[in-house]
Amino acid sequence: MKMKISPKLKFTILFCLSIFTLTVKAKTVTTPKIKPSQEWIDQKFSMFIHFGLYSVYGGVYEGKSVERGYSEQIQSFAGIFSDWYGETANEFNPLKWNPDSVVSLAKQAGMKSIIFTSKHHDGFCMYHSRYTEFNIVDATPYSRDLMKELADACRRGGIGFGVYYSLIDWHYPHAYPISSHNADPLTDEHYEFNMKQIEEIMTNYGDISEIWFDMGSLTPEQSKGLYELVNRLQPDCMISGRLGNDYVDFAVMADNEYPDYKMGIPWQTAASIFNETWGYRSWQVRGDLQEKREEKISSLMKVISRGGNYLLNIGPRGDGSIVEFERDVLLGVGNWISKNSEAIYGSEASPFHTPFEWGDITYNNDKIYAFISKMPANSKIELSGFKGKVKSAELLSTGQPLFFSQKGDKLIINADMGINNRGIDTEAVSEAEFPVIKISFVDGFTINPSIIVNDGKLIPGNSMPVFGHSSLNYYAGYKSLTGYNWAFKTGRKSIIPKLSFTESEVGRSLKLNIDGESQIVTLKPSGEKTITTPKGSVMWGKLYRKPGKGVFGNLEEEGLDFVSVGQLSEDLKTVWKEVIDYKYGEKYQEKISPRQSFILLQEIESDRNQTIAVRLGSGNGAYIILNGRYITAHLSPKRLKYQEEIVLLPLTKGKNQLIVKYYNGYEKKLSYSITPLNEWTIFENNLSSYNLQEKEYHTISLTAEDAESYVSPIRMNNIVIELN
Structure with missing residues (x-):
């Protein structure tokens, strides 16, 4: 199909059509204004700022480093009494904060917007809220609306301004108290309080590019109410998926998560300079600056090549100054971006269906951009799976032409400086330069499907x-x-x-x-x-179990062809244990805490390649894989206590492993069952x-x-x- 895709079509559910074949000519822009805007899609790189009352502590309480948890949550992890924590506002006077300098830093880093923490879990507002005196204007000697000044600076600087807003609040008297998990529900009073604060933020601070909701466990009605409020007051404001219950304009990955697959929706990865914290931590071991720059450039490449936006955080000190190490990391990333911006802004995710070992890809119009993060041993960059005549290959940062050869759908670019002096200096990779090769075509290109079915x-x-x-x-x-x-x-x-x-x-x-x-x-x-099922062709073997860990979507066995049940997990703590006397077809019920899960591994042996059926019962959520391959996953906003479904399993001859992660989101007990079916009906x-x-x-x-x-x-x- 011709590559004339409007912004609306890109991120509707029919976006998937574009991954079959792409004849790339030039983008067209539609006139109707919709979400997401082309501007939001194209920005690629933004600044996150975690700045608040917690910044005064810098990760230290009573002279001791608080090593447990994120430093912006020090009130919880250090066990600070609420009145003692509140008195810290008397010390909060960030006179070294300069919003125009922060905007300048973001622009030098190549960032197109700033997302600022209007209120974090501690409930302290970095703006002048009329609904609580626990804010930077009324409670501190600073006495100025810091967030408004930043919003104004962003507009002066020509970049977008967005806000982070915590859905939980440890200061609000009618909210749930501090818990270990930050996923508490909202009381009716707390929900109304949040609605009022969101209304004032959406009303008093100009255009908001996006709102980054975080934490809490809302009802579908509460998520819907906040979603509709933002849309009514700021129709162009993008709303993060952490609002919950699938009320979403853009999906947000887990903290510092980099998916290895493409998504057909707008999405974003939020990342911190150090995985251990988002807020300022005075005692943080910062390590080698060059290595950190490499890490963040590499992460940026991963995100944009899979179609996402990258949101990189800084945590200013309590006095408002920017940590020099974090500043220098951003400037280093910005220096690399300035040389390769053509491959970043306005680019599309890799149109290829399979990854390349040497790095990542974006494209724009009739050009492909190859980001080289791992130089092959033979210094040759190979690209295949496309149709189109290559016109040129060059090093994007310098325009230096590169020697290449093409045979059909296979392109080989020589990256060895020793051949005709027309290649990439391979030492640049180790110096964190991450070379980008621009590949131009005579008349566009077409991507071949990774699978073409011939049997109908x-x-x-x-x-x-x-x-x-x-x-x-x-x-x-x-x-x-x-x-x-x-x-x-x-x-x-x-x-x-x-x-x-x-x-x-x-x-x-x-x-x-x-x-x-x-x-x-x-x-x-x-x-x-x-x-x-042919009699005697399938044997159900042993059943194993282990505790689940992390968020529901974390299943470390996915992608593994075979799981050794005798091997410890990555954390060297959990191990598979055989389940004795399990009764297939019986509904089990166990007491398990909310947000907890367990994983079952069922061995199945088949004497041929065949599809069999199993009826699986689950509680709130189930994540199902077969031989490491994703089958389905679901966790309904309807919060079903128990549901059954037939799952067809395409077995291979020999040993197979069915793995199911059962997740309890909301109940006191979790119900589950496994029922092998000897026969079933196909409609x-x-x-x-x-x-x-x-x-x-x-x-x-x-x-x-x-x-x-x-x-x-x-x-x-x-x-x-x-x-x-």
């Missing part, structure tokens, strides 16, 4: 999946599969698609797009057949005939028309499309 049977296993990031709250964030894409070849001039599915999909509504034309389909059975829908144009290959995408949100999981992992 489309299943999740031969698709190119599209992922989002669902988030009910911080601890319940996870990779959500939002759609399937297929490319297929056929000699037919028309096809009659037949959809096959199980009882778990009956009644669902989906959107099917064939070669760019969409239709809505409701899965109503017009036929059915019974499938039986069918025959669709109307569809005429095909003459093409090398055709495309089909499938998304859920009835999804709660564009980041919600599709949950149609049993569907099969036969092209008759």
Whole structure:
């Protein structure tokens, strides 16, 4: 398809169509103003600032370093009484804070906006709130609206201004008290208090580019109320996914998380200079400046090559001054960006379906940009999987032409200075320069699908999946599969698609797009057949269990072809234990604390390649993989206590491992079950005939028309499309 994609199409659920094939010419810009704006999509790099009352402490309480937890949460981790902590406001006088200098630093670093902590968990407002005197104007000798001055400086400097807002508040008397997890619910009084503060922020501080909600565990109604309030007052303001319950304009990864997959939605990674803290920590071991610059440049490349925006934090001292080490890191990143900005701003995520060992990719118009983070031993950069005639290859920072050869869809760029003196100085990689190669084409390029189906049977296993990031709250964030894409070849001039599915999909509504034309389909059975597992072909082996850890979406076994149950986990603490006398088909119920999980590993041996069925019961959430491969994951905002679903498992001949992470988000008990099925029913829908144009290959995408949100999981992992 021709590469003329409007901003609206980019990040609707049909964004997935663009990953089949991209003939790249030039961007077109549509006139209607929608979220996300093209400006927000293109900014790529922004500054986060954690600055507040906690900055006065600098990670130290009563003369001792507080090593547990983030320093901006020192009130909680040091156990400081609320009145003692409140008295710290008398000492907070950040006279060395200079908003124009901060804006200048952000611009020198190549950042396009600043996101500032209007209020963190401690409840102290860095702006003049009329709803509490616990703010920088009324409670400190500084007596000025610091946030307003920064907002004004951002406008003077020509960059965006956004705010961070903590949904929990340790100072507000009607809120839940300090807890260990920061995911407390909001009382009615606290919710109304938050609504009033958000209204004043959205009203009194000019245009807000984005609002970064954080923590708490809101009801769907509370998330909806805040979402609609912001949209009413600031229609262009982007709203972070940490508002919860899938009310989201852009998804936010876990802290300092860098996904290794592309997403078909707007998203952002928030990162700190040091993973240990966001607020100022006086005793932080800062290490080698060059290594830190390398680390942050590398992280920036990872994020933008997968289509995200990178939000990098600084934590000023209590007097308002910027830590010199953090300043120098940003200036180093900015120096690299200034040489390679063409490959960053306004660029698109890598159009390729598989990664390259030597680094990352972005593209823009008819050019591909190759970010070299790991120089191959033979100093040759290889690129394949595209169609198009390469016109030139050059080092972006200097314009130096590079020697290359092309044969079909394979391009080899010589990065050895020893050949015709036309290559990249390989020492630049170790010096954190991260060379970027600009590859230009004569008349655009096309990306080949990673999988082309020839047998006319489309299943999740031969698709190119599209992922989002669902988030009910911080601890319940996870990779959500939002759609399937297929490319297929056929000699037919028309096809009659037949959809096959199980009882778990009956009644669902989906959107099917064939070669760019969409239709809505409701899965109503017009036929059915019974499938039986051949007797003796499958043996259910041992069942193992271990505690889950981290957020719901953290499953360290994903991506591993085989898990050794006798091996300790990464933290060397948890180990798999065999489950004795487990009764398949029985519903179990266990007392387990909210935000906790456990993982089951089921061994399954098959004497052939075949698909079998299992009925899985789960509580609030389940994350399911087979032989390391993602099958489905879900955690509904409806907070179901128990649900059952049929899951079809494509077994390979020999040993298989089914792994299920069961997560309890809200209940006192968690229910679960595993029921192997010897037979099950497949239902069918025959669709109307569809005429095909003459093409090398055709495309089909499938998304859920009835999804709660564009980041919600599709949950149609049993569907099969036969092209008759």
